[in-house]
Amino acid sequence: MTSRERVKTALNHQSPDRIPIDFGSTSVTGIHCKVVESLRDYYGLEKHPVRIIEPFQMLGEVEADLQEALGIDCVSVFGPRNMFDIDESQLHQQRTPWGQEVMIASGIDLTPDKEGDVYIYAKGDRTFPPSAVMPSNCYFIDAVERQHFVDDDQLKAEDNLEEYGSLSDEDLQHFVQASQKAAGTGKAVIASFGGTALGDVAFIPGMGLKDPKGVRNVSEWYMSTVMRKEFVHELFDKQTEIAIQNYSRLWQAIGNNVDVVFTCGTDFGTQNSQFCSLDTYRELWLPYHKRLNDWIHQHTTWKVFKHTCGAVVPIIPGLIEAGFDILNPVQINAKDMDSTFLKKEFGKDLTFWGGGIDTQRILPDGTPEEIRSHVLKQCEILGRDGGFIFNAVHNIQANVPIENVVALMNTLNELKTL
Amino acid sequence: MADLQELYKAIVEGNLNVAKSITQEAMEEQIEPQVIINEHMSKAMQEIGKRFEEGKAFVPELLMSARAMKGALDIVKPHMAQSGTTSLGTVVIGTVKGDLHDIGKNLVASMLEGCGFKVVNLGSDISSDKFVAAVKEHHAQIVCLSALLTTTMHYMQKVIQALEEEGIRQQVKVMIGGAPVSEAFAHQIGADGYSENANAAVTLARTLVSA
Ligand code: B12
Numbered sequence: 001m002t003s004r005e006r007v008k009t010a011l012n013h014q015s016p017d018r019i020p021i022d023f024g025s026t027s028v029t030g031i032h033c034k035v036v037e038s039l040r041d042y043y044g045l046e047k048h049p050v051r052i053i054e055p056f057q058m059l060g061e062v063e064a065d066l067q068e069a070l071g072i073d074c075v076s077v078f079g080p081r082n083m084f085d086i087d088e089s090q091l092h093q094q095r096t097p098w099g100q101e102v103m104i105a106s107g108i109d110l111t112p113d114k115e116g117d118v119y120i121y122a123k124g125d126r127t128f129p130p131s132a133v134m135p136s137n138c139y140f141i142d143a144v145e146r147q148h149f150v151d152d153d154q155l156k157a158e159d160n161l162e163e164y165g166s167l168s169d170e171d172l173q174h175f176v177q178a179s180q181k182a183a184g185t186g187k188a189v190i191a192s193f194g195g196t197a198l199g200d201v202a203f204i205p206g207m208g209l210k211d212p213k214g215v216r217n218v219s220e221w222y223m224s225t226v227m228r229k230e231f232v233h234e235l236f237d238k239q240t241e242i243a244i245q246n247y248s249r250l251w252q253a254i255g256n257n258v259d260v261v262f263t264c265g266t267d268f269g270t271q272n273s274q275f276c277s278l279d280t281y282r283e284l285w286l287p288y289h290k291r292l293n294d295w296i297h298q299h300t301t302w303k304v305f306k307h308t309c310g311a312v313v314p315i316i317p318g319l320i321e322a323g324f325d326i327l328n329p330v331q332i333n334a335k336d337m338d339s340t341f342l343k344k345e346f347g348k349d350l351t352f353w354g355g356g357i358d359t360q361r362i363l364p365d366g367t368p369e370e371i372r373s374h375v376l377k378q379c380e381i382l383g384r385d386g387g388f389i390f391n392a393v394h395n396i397q398a399n400v401p402i403e404n405v406v407a408l409m410n411t412l413n414e415l416k417t418l
Numbered sequence: 419m420a421d422l423q424e425l426y427k428a429i430v431e432g433n434l435n436v437a438k439s440i441t442q443e444a445m446e447e448q449i450e451p452q453v454i455i456n457e458h459m460s461k462a463m464q465e466i467g468k469r470f471e472e473g474k475a476f477v478p479e480l481l482m483s484a485r486a487m488k489g490a491l492d493i494v495k496p497h498m499a500q501s502g503t504t505s506l507g508t509v510v511i512g513t514v515k516g517d518l519h520d521i522g523k524n525l526v527a528s529m530l531e532g533c534g535f536k537v538v539n540l541g542s543d544i545s546s547d548k549f550v551a552a553v554k555e556h557h558a559q560i561v562c563l564s565a566l567l568t569t570t571m572h573y574m575q576k577v578i579q580a581l582e583e584e585g586i587r588q589q590v591k592v593m594i595g596g597a598p599v600s601e602a603f604a605h606q607i608g609a610d611g612y613s614e615n616a617n618a619a620v621t622l623a624r625t626l627v628s629a
Pocket residue numbers: 056057140141142143201202218267269270271272309310311329331334359360393394395397477518519520521522523525526561562563564565566567568569593594595596597598612613614615616617619
């Protein structure tokens with residue numbers, strides 16, 4: 001089986017020759033650049049600065065040679081600009097505050113100020129206040145919230161739509177070329193076209209906007225889902241309308257060079273609970289999720305990937321109703337997220353993309369033997385009859401001991417030979 | 419007469435304007451701040467905290483209640499000193515260095531404030547130096563540390579060490595919380611208490627200051 005066939009078989013809920021593996025195909029299934037460097041060293045791969053593919057979380061590129069070493073089956077298609085709306089085609093070499101040489105978008109300068117903080121500017125424009133910061137001793141970036149007073153009489157859905165618009169011809173061309181190249185690898189192609197996440201608090205602060213209008217503070221946003229429902233409906237409605245127009249052009253230009261689309265990363269779960277009830281999900285999100293998912297299923301061959309952290313058992317029936325095909329990261333360490341239960345209850349409707357290894361205890365603190373038996377067990381439970389793509393619960397974080405990551409990768413290698 | 423039952427309702431329902439206007443009225447009628455806080459505000463916050471704990475209310479609802487409570491508290495505050503109202507104690511709270519998650523920490527801060535503690539919220543990504551300085555400056559009885567990442571939770575131990583080195587560990591109780599944190603971890607690093615949610619945090623804080 002080729003990698004692509006393997007992933008497609010699993011997505012069709014049939015048993016592939018082995019469990020397909022993803023590390024690096026999206027911004028939620030990746031590896032921190034520090035760990036990428038250690039892995040490259042461990043496998044004796046060429047030494048060169050790791051490329052940052054997603055600066056917000058400082059994820060490193062899993063290049064073809066490392067993919068080979070890890071037996072990865074998925075490749076990414078990312079947009080032409082990052083979360084700060086900075087061009088990703090122009091790179092320069094920079095040293096991170098923790099002393100690692102990386103290749104990062106030229107619009108990002110990693111030189112710390114006197115306090116040791118690194119500031120990032122929307123579109124790289126330093127004439128406006130910074131939109132994000134990597135505080136000293138942090139391994140990733142955080143939004144700087146720039147919330148103007150919200151005047152409810154003046155507030156318009158358009159204020160929160162500034163970053164969502166029609167794809168330019170240039171951007172479309174970027175996606176066409178990137179998808180073609182990705183498809184040429186023979187691996188499954190996971191595309192993040194952007195613009196489709198509804199109310200994701202990672203995007204609400206508008207880190208790509210110089211002076212964002214509307215609701216841009218995370219708490220203000222959460223409260224808006226209760227006190228400004230009309231506004232939220234209108235915003236989601238218009239955003240979805242734009243998304244469908246863009247998707248229609250993307251499908252025509254790209255077709256089945258892409259296998260999976262990552263559309264929405266809005267988190268509905270916390271460690272022990274949810275950010276809203278199933279009723280609220282059905283009222284506020286479901287109509288729009290369903291509209292886009294139905295369009296995708298009616299017009300394309302793409303499968304739809306939904307990311308939500310946390311204890312989401314009560315919300316999952318809604319996600320299935322909305323037509324999502326894939327759930328990630330399957331946070332098995334959150335309340336009631338028992339793998340056996342999830343597989344039995346929802347395994348026919350959803351492919352689990354993640355949940356392969358707990359990242360709150362086992363990966364950072366477990367022994368190699370613990371890691372091995374845990375991974376084998378997860379694969380046995382979640383991998384039965386397909387419907388499972390191996391990935392950790394969310395990105396592998398900086399400072400996870402390399403021995404543990406290697407123990408994980410060795411177990412995956414062992415599984416391949418079974 | 420200001421209908422303080424309505425204040426309770428306004429806070430539980432997260433109605434800022436109503437909460438403010440009733441409190442304003444109550445102040446004009448010279449109702450004791452202590453009465454407003456203990457009998458109404460704190461009960462309302464506990465009620466919404468309980469619903470949150472039971473999974474009947476969620477982050478947005480709790481944020482709305484906290485906002486209404488703060489609106490009311492801002493009106494009461496100027497009257498507190500003159501009426502000799504004392505707080506249950508001073509709490510310094512923050513998310514530890516390297517961690518930027520602040521939603522849960524802010525909810526804990528609001529619950530404590532709404533239930534009668536004086537709260538100094540330092541924000542997120544807070545170094546041990548800053549915790550130490552704030553404890554000294556505000557003569558805090560409690561330090562609350564929040565961490566949502568397995569890679570940052572160990573920093574809590576550094577904060578405790580710093581408090582020891584400064585010779586002020588005995589003066590303050592250390593409470594910890596956040597998704598990956600547990601009772602066992604609290605023991606391991608020598609914290610005085612852990613709680614799983616914002617409501618339980620208030621109960622714990624009360625016990626710790628009266629101990
Ligand atoms: C919302 C969220 C975010 C938001 C944060 C927004 C913000 N301003 O805080 C965003 C999207 C920005 C984010 C980013 C990241 N996140 Co995050 N995030 C979450 C999520 C989904 C929910 C956290 C939350 O707000 N819960 C709601 C509140 C109410 O709950 P709480 O925080 O647990 O607090 C309650 C209790 O714990 C307690 N409590 C909390 N603090 C304290 C303190 C004291 C003293 C006491 C007594 C009690 C107490 O009371 C609170 C109220 O009841 C969790 C999932 C999870 N399982 O928790 C992941 C999670 C914490 N994130 C995670 C990660 C890895 C990240 C990232 C580092 C990067 C990445 N993805 O690679 C980035 C960091 C980038 C950045 N810039 O910050 C991981 C951590 C894994 C690990 N190894 O530890 C989690 C667990 C997700 C996962 N699937 O694994 N995240």
